[in-house]
Amino acid sequence: MRVSVVTVSDSCHAGTRTDESGPKLVELVDKSLRVNATVNEGSPTVVPDDVTAIRNALLESCKNSDLIITTGGTGFSKRDVTPEATLEIIERRCSGLEIAMHLGSIKITPMAALSRAIIGIHGSTLIINMPGSVKAVKECWETVEPILNHAIELLKDTDDGSEHQRMRR
Template identity: 45%
Template sequence: MFTVGIITASDKGAKGERTDSSGKLIEEIVIAHGYTVKQYVVVPDDRDILAEKMKEFADQDKLSLILTTGGTGFSKRDVTPEATLDVIERQAYGISEAIRANSMKITPKGMLSRGIAGIRGDSLIINLPGSPKAVKESLEYIMSPVKHGLEILLGLDSECAEPIK
């Protein structure tokens, strides 16, 4: 039902010097949840390139969900959150807060992730960590609420309230 674009931010991956296992894992997880991957790219850790890809996936390809992996740490080349801020219209703070909170249950280093999430048009953009382990833990944790968020964003559902028991 939902279409997905995957963007891996990796200088070495873009040069073919490293295999992109995080992006492939994202692809496996979203397909297992019934999503369709329409775009998948590996680009250098470059703010302008990342922003352009996100805009292309949202504005031209009209993808429902754009997932990035990598570039969310403290390295000077880690600019994925900044590129995301350049393109989103509204932040979805709870998603990135949930990812960090869940990660910190596993390791205190989870607090070092700078990933963000937000909306551009009819697309939800979420920054995931770069390691396959963290990608799996994060993505599996957020898939159910993200599905509901996409349903609301795309007008497929209008109710967020749970019935009173």
């Protein structure tokens, strides 16, 4: 699977803060023993907390990605607009994955309830919003990692149903 990472942060985009969560996501994908993935060159892309900039980065990344993971912009502040940008382009929302990711994080800290992360599908690309901290990115990755191969197979229509049958046994 081809993966793009998008960091959403005004300060990282302006160069006043170093992006740590985007590179952490790239590392987690690269080192995964569960996900057969290649991170696209140029990841992470860093964009400001702006709906248009986020939407454009997502649409551009959809052209060559099976999976896009965003980090940042999912909280309660007025500048946190990653979910709104994601909702503008997804065709189907993946509420089960959203719930799983939120529950996994809430088990670690009640503050995870403040995340407004969205997961959805644009065409045949899965888009996952994650919070902006390195710790939260790692926790969210651990929740979705075991599911991603099968999810992408389903989106590519390459799955013959055998995995689903194994999961039901």
